[in-house]
Amino acid sequence: MADANEHLDKIMQELRRGTITIGALSQLSEPQYGYSLVTMLHEKGIHVEPGTLYPLLRRLEKQGLLDSTWDTNESRPRKYYVLSKTGKEVFDLLVVEWKNIAASMDQVIENKRGDENGDD
Template sequence: MKDTDLLDAHRQELWRGTVVLASLLALQKPGYGYGLLDTLERAGVPAPANTLYPLLRRLEGQALLTSEWDTSGSRPRKFYRTSREGVRLAQELQKEFSAIDRALGRLATEAEADSGTTTDRDADSAAGPATT
């Protein structure tokens, strides 16, 4: 497997879980599937249509989204909105995401320290106290 293929596979796996949170956040303002795809794309969240629509159905089945049909246009469109339970879940997932980010930051800092590389803060500390 090429390095780029390996990176792409891991990147896809990393983003997979974030699409749920991103969708719950984005759909706090009602929207339909295609509009959500556009919103996620503009935010930098990769979400292929062939995975997003099944996700919307699953989240609706879990009562994390509500939906209604808009038949006023030339063709009916299903609008989704994050439910109260979905908003609560999104808030908890955001806390978890922040905790994961902090944990990874600590691990990266420890890895830098173990490898002997220094950050600017480390270099300042090693220089000793400032003299006046």
């Protein structure tokens, strides 16, 4: 079983890598700073480490999917990220793609179950 868990960990890591991007974009119609985003996602059951999310936000900003502003009014300066115009378009397209993937995967997995039940 320990062996299976090890495999699972590796595969889940790969699987999460892509979904985190979608997760982050989904929460950024309103400006958020890094840690508030971590908490928000956490509450919704998406666990992402700050050490992964912070560099990701920067990368998305560099790619032009996010805009950022520094807020220096609070007790400590915070960088707020929000979807750019391109970011919005990309996110909408991603959602469609994701739904397709999810639907296909569901079908594939359900079929498999059906087969197994059939064998019984």
